[in-house]
Amino acid sequence: MPEMPEVETVRRGLMNIAAGRKIQGIDVYYGKTIENDIEKFRQALIGQTIERIDRRGKYLLFRFTNNLTMVSHLRMEGSYYRQLNDGPIDKHTHVVFHFTDGTELCYRDTRKFGRMRLVKTGEEMQVGGLKTMGPEPTTKDFKVDYFKRILKKSRSKIKPFLLNQDHVAGLGNIYCDEVLWQSRINPEQPANTLTDEQIQILHDNIIKEIAKATKYKGTTVHTFMNAFGEAGAFQNQLEVYGRGGEKCERCGHKLVKIKVAQRGTTFCPRCQAWAGDQK
Ligand SMILES: [Zn+2]
CATH class of the missing domain: 3.20.190.10 (MutM-like, N-terminal)
Known part of the structure; x- marks a missing residue:
């Protein structure tokens, strides 16, 4: 998609x-x-x-x-x-x-x-x-105070929280997995348990990631091409998406693919460990 x-x-x-x-x-x-x-x-x-x-x-x-x-x-x-x-x-x-x-x-x-x-x-x-779409993920529109406020109000897991376009526009499955890995946040951590430091890091990574992916003309997956004869080149920059079973670039642990809110989700159980996931 x-x-x-x-x-x-x-x-x-x-x-x-x-x-x-x-x-x-x-x-x-x-x-x-x-x-x-x-x-x-x-x-x-x-x-x-x-x-x-x-x-x-x-x-x-x-x-x-x-x-x-x-x-x-x-x-x-x-x-x-x-x-x-x-x-x-x-x-x-x-x-x-x-x-x-x-x-x-x-x-x-x-x-x-x-x-x-x-x-x-x-x-x-x-x-x-x-009608209900959240801000564009840019420095101009997406403010960390706003992000903090809406996160604190939600008990949803962070991954589906980010996929919801009413919170912030434009994050789909690929970029969600990437920004959570970059921010060392477990995709199943509840939104309202993120610390101020985690929120700041995640916020900055979202803005940076979308800007970078746009610069690379997006990601080419499956049959999606940008239709003008060019394929995006960002798939070469992905750290976790589509790499379940491979080694984490940061720590060498095996990346794991799970389902979170029915969406395939790849993350590193070591870098993205969360105290609450030891059920
Ligand atoms: Zn790792």
Whole structure:
């Protein structure tokens, strides 16, 4: 599943291949991708120009000239690619935006979970998870006092706590495992038992990790590519994710893979020991 650094990489690619383009026609091959009435969706966008693409958490926000915003969530496998108008498409391409410059933007999604919804600009924050989404993991938006306050209120294990986008936006399974390892925090430690020192370290690692992963254009796992012919390179930087059974880079102990809140979780039982886990 694309995480925030991957979605930010997609956004930057879309700025190159879609921003400034005017829509001439739209073909929809799998209706459920569009949450609006399809005919209204087409009529609202034909003749409009994509001004820019913004992002909030893992949501892409296409800004159109007529004060409309298309909210696009890639979910598991969604991706965008560009080709010349009327180029060949396969059965996994569900929506095609034809531009007046002779190119087209195609949306491809093997799992078909991705969704697009057109709303008035300004109303996008009412869509899906955007309404309750926590701050972006940046120095500017994500404050340690806020983090401390919400952690102290929760008895949830820290891993699912971090996966919850209402707490902080953009952390998925991969980066959760990485920041917890970096911070030497056990994924099952309850949120409200973290010390102030642990909170500060975790907070700083979250900001650093997401920035670094974005710089490397994200992580390429399974079939996810950023759709512009480039694969992210961050998988080479991962210390724990996908490395269960291998040795911990820090202490040499064997990394262990367990399930925490139904999610595969890899950690080092030595570096990430927690007093409370000796049940
Ligand atoms: Zn270790």
